[in-house]
Amino acid sequence: MDGPLHGRIASDLRRRIASQELPLGAPVPSESQLCEQWNASRGPVRQALATLRAEGLIGGGRGKPPVVRSQVAPQPFETFWSFSRWAEELGRTPGQRTLEVARRPASPEAADALELEEGEPVVQLLRLRLLDGVPAMIERTTFVWPVGHLLFDFDCDSGSIYAYLSGQGVDLSMARHVIDAVAADSTDASLLTTPQGTPLLRERRRTRSLTGEALEYSDDRYRPDVVSFTIENSQQSHPALLRSPN
Amino acid sequence: MDGPLHGRIASDLRRRIASQELPLGAPVPSESQLCEQWNASRGPVRQALATLRAEGLIGGGRGKPPVVRSQVAPQPFETFWSFSRWAEELGRTPGQRTLEVARRPASPEAADALELEEGEPVVQLLRLRLLDGVPAMIERTTFVWPVGHLLFDFDCDSGSIYAYLSGQGVDLSMARHVIDAVAADSTDASLLTTPQGTPLLRERRRTRSLTGEALEYSDDRYRPDVVSFTIENSQQSHPALLRSPN
Known part of the structure; x- marks a missing residue:
């Protein structure tokens, strides 16, 4: 493993928690034990423990020895946003088939969502996403024109739009996700190879x-x-949020 | 408003953020301005700002003035867990109709979920939940026996099981929630007054x-x-998680 010592200590503890070598509720090795194991001073050990605490993986303290509180670290913003980044983090292969990138006048729905006037130009993308070659998701994405026009210079079949737009200086900072269920329409059904009406x-x-x-x-x-x-949530920590393959 | 001063300052700022009087990206009033507005010392003002920062509502700092980062505070653990508490927080009326509370030997699925031996006794609950009298959700809950047997002394039509069990000293501390979509089966359809096969x-x-x-x-x-x-998530803050009425 590369990188600074505190990062290597944190990674090793994350691995031991994920593998349940350190199960839920188990005490975390003490600072002294970690210093000895890593031949390290207190500084990097404390920084590693602080990171795991911020991620909600361990809790306790204030006099009490810390214990394992959660088995998963929250996915960082870009991993939750970007299907490509998410799949790669899991060691799976993301794929995509772009069906359409179109400039259109904003529909009432798009204007409302993007806080535009109806009829202002927007860019709409329809892409099928695959996980290890299996149809997994359909994206119907609408961008405001100053962002979306950048996609006409990008091959949307080549990978992550998030990485491309971020590289172009687009500031994708905050997101709100509303999760519900719908029946597959005929487009969904044919692209996701599932019967029409299937719950998605x-x-x-x-x-x-x-x-x-x-x-x-x-x-x-x-x-x-x-x-x-x-x-994952608890009385003691911030919620952790994950998209998970089944 | 009652309670300690820092809590009143925090509540007022939350209200101003939720109403968009302080919109996303807007600077938060300075410590001096808040001290003057509330005729307060720095202590309670700093405590109020720290609370909003921990909730992810405001960000920035480290020399830069804080700005509004999110419009919603995360729901605390018990509000996300408990349908009754959630509805009450929103000013809506929760309701319930208990169809069954049964002692049964653990099925393979229940044994797996609760880390029991198959056949050990469990308590299973089937309850319809209503929001302002409208069928909203069906609960199919299985409790380990030491917790579940307490329900035989409780009227599950009277309200929050979470509040009752917590009052009995049951330690409901950490939860993992997996969210997906399913088609309504015949029980779901009849209780939720929706056609069979509807996505839930x-x-x-x-x-x-x-x-x-x-x-x-x-x-x-x-x-x-x-x-x-x-x-809601961002590059700068922990995710906020909400169950929302439509």
């Missing part, structure tokens, strides 16, 4: 810049036998 | 004590036209 897990997402400007709105429909969402 | 939003939850013991497992099915789940 729907995520509607609006992304804003750090200053609050609406940039993007998406209606993503997942096959629930391929992907679900997981939330 | 399903939340499967396992709750543990602080020491990691599995206490409860539930399969809750929501009418997605009545309730959805909302997640």
Whole structure:
């Protein structure tokens, strides 16, 4: 493993928690034990423990020895936003087939979601996403014109739009995701190779810049036998949020 | 408003953020301005700002003035767990109709979820939940015997099982929620007054004590036209998690 010592200590503890070598409720090795194991001073050991505490994996303290509180670390913003990044983190292969990138006048729905006037130009994307070659999700994404026009210079079949737009300086900072269920329509059914009417897990997402400007709105429909969402919460820690393959 | 000054300052700021008087990206009033407005010393003002920061509502700092980062505070553990508490917080009326509370030998599925031997006794509950009198959700909950037997002394039509069990000293500390979609079966359809096959939003939850013991497992099915789940996340803050009425 590379990187600074505190990062290596944190990674090793995460692995031991995920593998249940350190099960839920188990005490975390003491600072002295970790210093000895890693031949390290207190600084990096304390930094590693603080990281795990911030992630909600361990809790306790204030005099009491810390214990394992959760088995999963929350997915960082870009891993939750980006299907490509998420699949790669899991060691799975993301795929995509772009069916359409179109400039259109904003429909009433798109205008409302993106806080535009009806009829202002927007860019709409329809993409099928695959996980290890299996149809997993359909993206119906609408971008405001200053962001969306960048997609006409990008091959949407080549990978992560999030990585591309971030690289172009687009500030995708905050997102709100509303999760519900819908019946597969004929487009969904044919692309996801599932009967029409099958229940799909729907995520509607609006992304804003750090200053609050609406940039993007998406209606993503997942096959629930391929992907679900997981939330871990407790009385002691912030919730952890995961998209999970089934 | 009652309570300590820092709590009143925090509540007022939450209200101003929720009403968009302080919109996303807007600077938060400075410590000096808040001290003057409330005729307060720095202590309570700083405590109020720290609370809002921990909730993810405001961010920035480290030399930069804080700005509004999110419009919703995360729901605390018990509000997300308990349908009754959630509805009450929203000013809506929760309701319930208990169809069954039964002692049974654990099925293979229940034994697996609750980490028991197959055939050990468990308590299973089937309850319809209503929001302002409208059928909203079906709970199919299984409790380990030491917890579940307490329900035979409780009127499950009277309200919150969470509040009752917590009052009995049951330690409901950590939960994992897996969210997907399923088609309404005949029981779902008749109780939720929706056609069979309608897509429902399903939340499967396992709750543990602080020491990691599995206490409860539930399969809750929501009418997605009545309730959805909302997640807010950003690059700067912990995710906020909300169950939302539609």
